[in-house]
Every structure is written in structure tokens, then in C-alpha cells.
Amino acid sequence: MNPEEQGIMLSAYLDGELDEAQRAEVEKMLESDQELAKELGGMKELGLALNRALDDEAANVDFASMREAVLREMSDIEPSRVVQRTEQPNEPKVGFWDMLRSLVERPAVAFAMGILVAGLWSNYSSVSSGTETGQPTRDSVAPASITADNVPAAPMRAPETEQSFSKASPSLVLETLSVESGKVVLDQPDDDPDAPVVLWHFSESGGEASGESPKLPAAPVEEQHNEGDPL
């Protein structure tokens, strides 16, 4: 055992961190080596003196104002409320905005809300343009009806490409939305405001309508969603 190893063992012996065999070994060395015994005494005294010095300094400190400062800070935080939330089995009440946020985070709900907003916007723009140009407004198309879960029934149409749809169809494109696998178009015949709104889905490949998206059936078809369907 070299001097450093011996010192480490001695230090650990002082701290009571050696096992029985190691302790016996150190005690044997201490009996035969006076220098080692002196070193052990020095280590012990060092610890006591350090303890005394730091404790003396701490003894003169007034902790009362620190305590009050901590309590003031804690009275603002109210930790019991935070802790109880994790411990109570009952679900805490969720605020309106939290609920809305959690809903928007679901893709299906977000999509439905997007369609609703598109419908509202479309109705608003047609109302304003109609008013400006003196054209009759389309009040009969209630924006609320253009939602993902209550799109009115519409006859099946033959598949069209996006190009042919925009050029040839006498429809009014209410809104075009980009989705993961192409585009969705809200469509309504231009001359019939009472006609049902149709959702058209165009895939990215060649503009042909297809059923690539798992969320939408092959398009163009009438989208009939039941409440609770994942879009």
C-alpha cells in the first residue's frame, strides 16, 4: 500500500466508512506507525476546528428576518394548492380556454373547426360582396350548416380533376383548404344557393380525385359525416 492509499484508508477509517477487515488492517498499522497515528489525530482535529469556526460564525447570525422573508414569499405561492392537485383523485375543473385548447389539439376536431370557420368566412364575404354590388345575398346558406358533421346530402358526381372542376363546373368554390394528401374544396352550385354544399377532395398525384387520405373517402363524393367520426 503506497502512502496515498494509506492516507485514503486512514481518512475513511476516521469517517467510519471501512468494512471490518479494512478497519482491522488500519488499526494494525496505527499500532506500529506513530506517524500514521499522528496524521489521524491531525485529521480529527482539523474537522473539529473547522466545525467550530463555521458554527461560531453561524451562531452570530440573526435568521429571523430571513425566515419572515421566506414565509412572505411562500404566502404568495400557496404551495398547498399545487400539491393537492396532484394528490386529489378528482379531476380539477378545467377552464373554457383549456378545454378549447385540448379540443383544437385533436386533428379531427381541428379540421372540423377549420371547415366551420371557412363556412363562416365564405358567408361573410358573400354577404358583404352582395351588399356592395346590390346582388341578392345568400342568407339561405347558413354557415352553421357547412360543418364536417352535418353536411347536407348531395347527389354523387362523376370524378373530375381539379383543373376541369375549376374551369367547367358552374359551381361556386366556397373555400379551398390544403390537407395532407391534396386539397379539399367546399363547393356549391353557383345558381342555387339552397343546394347542398359538397366537399371535394383532390389528391396531389395528377390532380385526380382519389381516396388516398384515410381521413376522407374517395372524392369527389358527398361527404356525409356522422357525429363523432374521426375525419
Add this chain to the structure above:
Amino acid sequence: MSSIEKPTDLVPRLRAGDTSAYRELMQIYERRLYAFANGILRNPDDAMDVVQDTFIRVFKSVGSFQGDAAFTSWIFRIARNLCIDRLRRKKRVQMTEFNDALKANPNALDKPALTGQASFQSPDKESLSRELGGQMLEALKVLSESHREILLLRELEGLSYGEISEILGVPSGTVMSRLFHARKKMQKTLSPYVGSNLEVGANES
């Protein structure tokens, strides 16, 4: 002191936000934490700030305290981290000041530096006993941060190597080795006093 509960017994009351439990816990640990922080930082104001911040952190996060962990180790780990943060901030400031001073006076490094060792030269024997405490604390400054914190956790708190290892995130073998080297360095720094005054102090107590 007999009316004060064991720290772990206070945990449910702390979690419930019981102000009297806050007070009791502070009374148990404030002096020990202060001595520890003061030993590391060697600045009474900074040490007091660390104690205050430690308690606030403890009370804020007592909900996440795992009952199987030692409460004292947990508190000292928080205090130790706060001390380290503070030292690092100070070092950054001091380094900036040092660089600024060096720019202003490029010959500054030619002068002999005042180190902890220098203050131990030619000690007056009559004042040794009176000054011993102060010198002891000064000697702490000579130690590296890692040696200082390990020495304080052991000598002040009497924590086991396992507990120190948990607080510092190092193996027990490292604790054992660092502790020996920290003691050795302190003894060397205090060599003018060790063997005479330390023994006097021991006889007096």
C-alpha cells in the same frame, strides 16, 4: 428542541402548506445550511441568500420529494446547487473584471499575487489561537470547489460517503479520495497552526 419534529415527519405538513411546519424546518436547518453555504462561498450575505433560496425551493418542490430519499441529502443538494450557481456567476463577473483590469494595466501580473498561503506567513504566536478560526475559514478558500464542498458535507453535516455521493453525483470511491486530498491540503495550508493550536483547542473543549 424536543418539541421539534424530525424533518421527514414535517413533510406532510409542508405539503399542506402549514406555516408552522415551514418555521420548524427552517429552525432545524438554517444554521447548518448557513455554515455550509458560508464555508463554500466565504461571503455571509451570499450565504444568507442561498439559505433563503434553498428554503423557498424546498417548500415549492416538497410535493415532488420522494419519501425514500434522505431529506437532509435532498436539502443539501439544493443548497449545494445554489452555491455552485452563485460561484459560477461570480467567476464570470470576476473574470470579466480581471480581463478589464489586465487591459488597463498589462503589468499587473508581474506583482506577486496575494493568496491564501501568503496570509499564513510569519504568524504571531500570541494571536494564533484567536485567529485560528479565521485562518481556518481562509484556508477553505485555497481548496478547490469540489474539495471544499466535500469537506464541508462531511465535517459539518457528518454525512456518510453514500449520502455525499448522492448529493454530488460522484461515486463513493471518488468521495473517499477527494476527502483525503481535501484534508491533506487543509493541513498543509494550516501547517503553522496544526499540531500546536489545534491541540490547544482540543484540550480546551
